[in-house]
Amino acid sequence: MKVVVLGAGIGGLSIACRLSSLGHDVILIEKNNYTGGKAGVVKFNGYTFDAGPSLFTYPEWLDDVFVSCNKNPRDYYTYKKLDLVTRYFFNDKSYFDVFDDVNKTAKSIENVANFSSSKFIKLIKPLGISVPTF
Ligand SMILES: Cc1cc2nc3c(=O)[nH]c(=O)nc-3n(C[C@H](O)[C@H](O)[C@H](O)COP(=O)(O)OP(=O)(O)OC[C@H]3O[C@@H](n4cnc5c(N)ncnc54)[C@H](O)[C@@H]3O)c2cc1C
Structure with missing residues (x-):
């Protein structure tokens, strides 16, 4: 076809x-x-x-x-797994990091936003974000 x-x-x-x-x-x-x-x-x-x-x-x-x-x-x-995956910068020069380890990412978000790491984990858990193994 x-x-x-x-x-x-x-x-x-x-x-x-x-x-x-x-x-x-x-x-x-x-x-x-x-x-x-x-x-x-x-x-x-x-x-x-x-x-x-x-x-x-x-x-x-x-x-x-x-x-x-x-x-x-x-x-x-x-694929090459990175510990620090990416860093997001904002206009006020604050930033947060996304790590391979979701708990570290949650902590990083806590540092820039009024958002507890446990709340973040609860929010993304249902998405079933998986870490591939290669
Ligand atoms: C700033 C930004 C950050 C993102 N970050 C992430 C991320 O970190 N992780 C992640 O997984 N995803 C991320 N995304 C989402 C991801 O980039 C998109 O979901 C994905 O690239 C979409 O692919 P697509 O093929 O559906 O659409 P598109 O990439 O939009 O492709 C559509 C294509 O169709 C062409 N086109 C449109 N109309 C016509 C036409 N009439 N004739 C011919 N060609 C046409 C366009 O030129 C384009 O090349 C991000 C997106 C943006 C914008």
Whole structure:
């Protein structure tokens, strides 16, 4: 079947790969002259900044795209777990850190906001945020 996918963000790229691996004739159309959509980068003064995501929330889902296309993700990329994952800065120069360890993240949020770490843990627990093991 001929399929047209509009937009080469993470979503469009993923579905285009899956449909193509199922044997469909896929045309992927992107209005920008780069792929990735919101997951892009901005280059400035010799530095490269993430334009969108800084936290890889569900890495197993990216693996799933490769596996569903009969590819071994480890032949293409690997993950390196970081203790300090990302740091968010605010205009008043305050910041908070996101760690691999959710309890450390909760403590870090407590330092910048009037939000107890136990409240934060209670809030995110139902989301079932998992830490992948590679
Ligand atoms: C500032 C910011 C921070 C974020 N941080 C995180 C994070 O830390 N962790 C995380 O997991 N997620 C994060 N996200 C969310 C994540 O970036 C998005 O969920 C994801 O990139 C969306 O992918 P998508 O393919 O659905 O959409 P998009 O990336 O928006 O892709 C849509 C594509 O379609 C193209 N398009 C639109 N209209 C047309 C058209 N008419 N014709 C052709 N092409 C078209 C666009 O140019 C674009 O390339 C963040 C997003 C932002 C903006």
